Amino acid sequence: MTVTLDEVVKSYPGTPVLDGVSLTVHPGEFVSIIGPSGCGKSTIFNLLAGLDSPDSGTVDAPRCGYMPQKDLLFPWRSILDNTSLGLEVQGAGKKEAREQARELFGVFGLAGFENARPRELSGGMRQRAALLRTVVQGRDVLLLDEPFGALDSLTRTSMQDWLQGVWQQYRWTVLMITHDIREAIYLSDRVIVLSQRPSRVVTELSIELPRPRGVDVITTEDFARYERRLLAVLHA
Numbered sequence: 001m002t003v004t005l006d007e008v009v010k011s012y013p014g015t016p017v018l019d020g021v022s023l024t025v026h027p028g029e030f031v032s033i034i035g036p037s038g039c040g041k042s043t044i045f046n047l048l049a050g051l052d053s054p055d056s057g058t059v060d061a062p063r064c065g066y067m068p069q070k071d072l073l074f075p076w077r078s079i080l081d082n083t084s085l086g087l088e089v090q091g092a093g094k095k096e097a098r099e100q101a102r103e104l105f106g107v108f109g110l111a112g113f114e115n116a117r118p119r120e121l122s123g124g125m126r127q128r129a130a131l132l133r134t135v136v137q138g139r140d141v142l143l144l145d146e147p148f149g150a151l152d153s154l155t156r157t158s159m160q161d162w163l164q165g166v167w168q169q170y171r172w173t174v175l176m177i178t179h180d181i182r183e184a185i186y187l188s189d190r191v192i193v194l195s196q197r198p199s200r201v202v203t204e205l206s207i208e209l210p211r212p213r214g215v216d217v218i219t220t221e222d223f224a225r226y227e228r229r230l231l232a233v234l235h236a
């Protein structure tokens with residue numbers, strides 16, 4: 001099912017945020033949103049997740065799994081119980097929820113950590129656990145709000161590489177917010193650039209780099225060309 005925002009306008013008291021934003025994400029696509037700080041990226045996610053409503057325009061989204069910037073893992077729950085929580089909230093039995101989550105532990109690089117507490121995990125592992133919790137809920141679309149924003153650059157690079165690989169395998173429909181142009185290019189089929197607040201879509205760039213992508217794609221001339229185009233738009 002396709003995600004669509006059509007001419008969406010949204011203001012908070014005294015702050016016009018979205019000024020007619022239109023965008024589409026097709027099933028199985030990986031799309032990134034980049035734009036200046038405060039331009040309304042998280043607001044778009046809140047609208048898609050049904051946590052807020054637009055002043056005008058339409059939002060048409062299937063059921064979205066939302067991974068917020070903070071991992072929000074409960075410190076007192078095991079990783080298995082943290083990752084099965086979303087399914088339990090949706091009404092699944094505890095045993096069934098745990099089994100479904102457990103099946104993904106290998107792919108998410110968490111095998112053997114089922115009974116660990118969040119504090120025992122590295123930053124990258126915590127983010128993978130938060131993503132696992134979102135994915136296991138079986139939503140049609142994943143909304144990832146700066147999933148790697150808080151990680152150091154080496155961990156971040158290996159997480160991007162890992163996400164590229166699992167996405168290639170599962171082909172989830174993903175909409176991701178990032179501040180990192182290279183991350184957007186490396187992972188996405190399409191990059192959407194927003195203007196300063198009140199924001200509109202200024203550019204959409206299709207990333208036609210062959211998949212699966214390895215880290216060596218980052219040093220290619222095609223990659224550099226995409227990077228230059230996005231930098232030019234963002235600093236126009």
Ligand SMILES: Nc1ncnc2c1ncn2[C@@H]1O[C@H](COP(=O)(O)OP(=O)(O)OP(=O)(O)O)[C@@H](O)[C@H]1O
Nearest residue numbers: 012013015017036037038039040041042043044197
């Ligand atoms: N619930 C709210 N009530 C009032 N103002 C809000 C609310 N949510 C967001 N805003 C304001 O709306 C603007 C856009 O916020 P939003 O978090 O969507 O931007 P963003 O692009 O995600 O920012 P960043 O890149 O810094 O994470 C900001 O000025 C913010 O202060």
